[in-house]
Amino acid sequence: MNNSNNDYSYWVRFASSAAIVAAFSMILVKGYAWLNTDSASVLASLTDSVFDVAASIVNFFAVRYALTPADDDHRFGHGKAESLAGLFQSAFITGSALLLIFHSVGRISHPQNIDNISLGLAAIYFSIFITLLLVVIQTFALKKTGSIAIKADSLHYKGDLLMNVGVLFALYLTQFGYSFLDSWIAIGIALYLFYGAYEVGSESVQSLMDKELSNDDQQTIMSIAQNIPLVKGIHGVRTRQSGGTVFIQLHLELEDDMSLLDAHDVSEKVEAALENAYPFSDILIHLDPVSIVRK
Known part of the structure; x- marks a missing residue:
């Protein structure tokens, strides 16, 4: 613990x-x-x-x-x-x-x-x-x-x-x-x-009933993620709280030709930044090629 x-x-x-x-x-x-x-x-x-x-x-x-x-x-x-x-x-x-x-x-x-x-x-x-x-x-x-x-x-x-x-x-x-x-x-x-x-x-x-976190919290989450280098966009943000744990799910938009290793590194940085802001959190991040998202 x-x-x-x-x-x-x-x-x-x-x-x-x-x-x-x-x-x-x-x-x-x-x-x-x-x-x-x-x-x-x-x-x-x-x-x-x-x-x-x-x-x-x-x-x-x-x-x-x-x-x-x-x-x-x-x-x-x-x-x-x-x-x-x-x-x-x-x-x-x-x-x-x-x-x-x-x-x-x-x-x-x-x-x-x-x-x-x-x-x-x-x-x-x-x-x-x-x-x-x-x-x-x-x-x-x-x-x-x-x-x-x-x-x-x-x-x-x-x-x-x-x-x-x-x-x-x-x-x-x-x-x-x-x-x-x-x-x-x-x-x-x-x-x-x-x-x-x-x-x-x-x-x-x-x-x-798994109510979403406040709009301010959701904006904070998106701002934190978008400020990580190489992140091209955020979508699909979903949040809830159970006891002392905040659950955060989101999709990161990354360059199409980024290697899996680099994409994983970006995801780790986003997760670390969110955990710093929400110490009691469970974070799930999905990675999407930016070209598919913006079609």
């Missing part, structure tokens, strides 16, 4: 492990706070953390399976396990949002006082600190890997930051007699979770 693959493996493993530790710690703190406050918005945050643990555990095993080398039954590797984990997370996030709405609507119909608000505030401040730390780790891991599973995990933890700020807002307002806002803020959080579930699910589906 080369250094690039080692870096990818390290960062996705580290980020997925950190997510589990963070989520478990927040469950303990929020659970204790909810039992002593009976706040709907604290319950909203606790419910999300419970689903975070489940999603992060799935992520933990999915990224490790995705890192498994290609075998006879999976010649393109196991990278799509990350996208399947993203779909699973999307379903979990949707479920947590529905539970929050049902609970909050009941609390609106039968309002209750919130006790021991200071404990609830302390729990949410702790959660904000832990979540910020985790998001920093995930952001750094994303820059190193571009992992879809880590991106999905990071997306809903960033949402958690907004959620916890909303919970703080609700608890502070409750101190001034606006306890009814506790349940409405919980509903607002649920709606945000629905949006997050859609984003994660949509990206996962696109990956499973």
Whole structure:
């Protein structure tokens, strides 16, 4: 395994492990706070953390399976396990949002006082600190890997930051007699979770459907190849991403009378240049005589 693959493996493993530790710690703190406050918005945050643990555990095993080398039954590797984990997370996030709405609507119909608000505030401040730390780790891991599973995990933890700020807002307002806002803020959080579930699910589906890389990436690939000496043109560029691996296929147009040895040398240079730009890549190059292409 080369250094690039080692870096990818390290960062996705580290980020997925950190997510589990963070989520478990927040469950303990929020659970204790909810039992002593009976706040709907604290319950909203606790419910999300419970689903975070489940999603992060799935992520933990999915990224490790995705890192498994290609075998006879999976010649393109196991990278799509990350996208399947993203779909699973999307379903979990949707479920947590529905539970929050049902609970909050009941609390609106039968309002209750919130006790021991200071404990609830302390729990949410702790959660904000832990979540910020985790998001920093995930952001750094994303820059190193571009992992879809880590991106999905990071997306809903960033949402958690907004959620916890909303919970703080609700608890502070409750101190001034606006306890009814506790349940409405919980509903607002649920709606945000629905949006997050859609984003994660949509990206996962696109990956499973082998969506092309962005137009910018495709232009970069063509520019890199065309700048290699003796390359007369590029066509048939096809791209996709599976887990951390970018798959690139393209046709190089070369002079008709070029020797096979020289053509192979040009192809090797194009492949090396693309691998430099996309370290986690699998590249397939087909060589075409320029006269046939331009007939």
